[in-house]
Amino acid sequence: MGENTTVRWLLFFFLPALFVYGLLHVYSSKPAEAKKSADLTAEEEAGRKVYNKFCVGCHGENGDGKTLAAEFFRDKPPNFHTAVFRWKSTPEGCLPTDEDLLHVLNWGIPQTPMPSFKLVPEVQKRAVIAYIKTFARDKWEKGQPDPQKCQSVYKDIKRPDYFGTPESIERGKNLYAMNCAACHGNNGEGDGPVAATLPVPPTDLTYPVRAAGPKPEDTFRVLTVGLEGSPMPKFDYLSEQDRWDLVSYIAYLMNKGK
Ligand code: HEC
Numbered sequence: 045m046g047e048n049t050t051v052r053w054l055l056f057f058f059l060p061a062l063f064v065y066g067l068l069h070v071y072s073s074k075p076a077e078a079k080k081s082a083d084l085t086a087e088e089e090a091g092r093k094v095y096n097k098f099c100v101g102c103h104g105e106n107g108d109g110k111t112l113a114a115e116f117f118r119d120k121p122p123n124f125h126t127a128v129f130r131w132k133s134t135p136e137g138c139l140p141t142d143e144d145l146l147h148v149l150n151w152g153i154p155q156t157p158m159p160s161f162k163l164v165p166e167v168q169k170r171a172v173i174a175y176i177k178t179f180a181r182d183k184w185e186k187g188q189p190d191p192q193k194c195q196s197v198y199k200d201i202k203r204p205d206y207f208g209t210p211e212s213i214e215r216g217k218n219l220y221a222m223n224c225a226a227c228h229g230n231n232g233e234g235d236g237p238v239a240a241t242l243p244v245p246p247t248d249l250t251y252p253v254r255a256a257g258p259k260p261e262d263t264f265r266v267l268t269v270g271l272e273g274s275p276m277p278k279f280d281y282l283s284e285q286d287r288w289d290l291v292s293y294i295a296y297l298m299n300k301g302k
């Protein structure tokens with residue numbers, strides 16, 4: 045008798061209750077989200093929090109940049125899944141360095157909606173950099189396609205003595221007319237005859253702040269590697285002096301009104 049009751053109790057009450065409890069447990073732990081966090085390292089998880097606080101509104105929860113905010117922007121946020129970056133110091137086809145990404149976060153991209161996060165502590169910026177890499181984890185894990193070629197060009201950049209001299213500005217002016225005016229306009233205001241046909245408008249080079257960074261070396265870097273994925277070409281076929289003369293000239297354009 046006693047044994048029978050126990051078996052019945054087990055069959056009709058305890059086992060079904062255990063089953064329901066199990067189901068509840070599975071569903072209440074939201075498997076999708078749990079998986080997401082479990083896949084992330086501690087730094088990436090910290091970065092996810094930073095991202096959700098500061099970046100998600102423009103760059104989107106899944107990092108593809110297709111956000112409501114972006115619809116109103118002239119300059120669109122990148123799709124982090126492609127791992128193609130525009131604002132970097134490595135040649136075309138290469139990943140940016142962490143320093144490049146940190147540079148973008150510190151400086152922002154003036155004349156576009158991308159703000160500066162200079163005031164956010166560096167550990168948090170490093171964490172969010174680790175997190176945005178998770179949107180294209182396979183590409184980042186593979187690393188640079190060609191480690192030899194894919195080095196930052198900053199290490200070879202040395203500002204020459206003639207930078208900013210009247211002679212350099214004059215030479216740069218001629219080079220500018222030949223190589224740049226079609227897009228950036230005769231006066232550098234981004235209104236050349238080709239400008240309207242481009243998917244991204246040419247930067248107004250008379251604006252007092254440079255998108256690529258505050259130093260002449262940053263502008264030299266843009267001329268050397270271009271802006272991958274945008275119409276701005278690289279001019280590495282021009283001699284180093286030509287490129288520095290161009291930097292002299294557009295630095296002059298930037299400061300002319302001041
Ligand atoms: C107000 C909107 C906005 C916010 C907030 C924002 N971004 Fe951006 N971001 C942009 C836009 C727009 C661009 C594209 C600018 C361009 O290349 O013309 C961009 C570009 C970038 C780039 C450079 C991409 C490239 O092609 O080189 C990085 C990296 C980046 N954002 C990371 C972040 C991170 C990380 C955060 C948060 C800490 C953040 N952004 C917050 C709008 C935003």
Ligand code: HEC
Nearest residue numbers: 223224227244245246247254255256263266274275276290
């Ligand atoms: C085919 C058109 C085209 C030509 C030619 C061109 N540019 Fe650009 N340039 C652009 C576009 C478009 C951008 C903006 C890209 C973006 O925001 O993603 C740009 C951006 C730049 C930037 C970055 C802006 C900043 O504030 O840091 C610099 C510097 C620049 N161009 C200089 C030059 C110089 C100097 C030349 C000539 C040697 C030149 N460009 C030739 C289209 C062009």
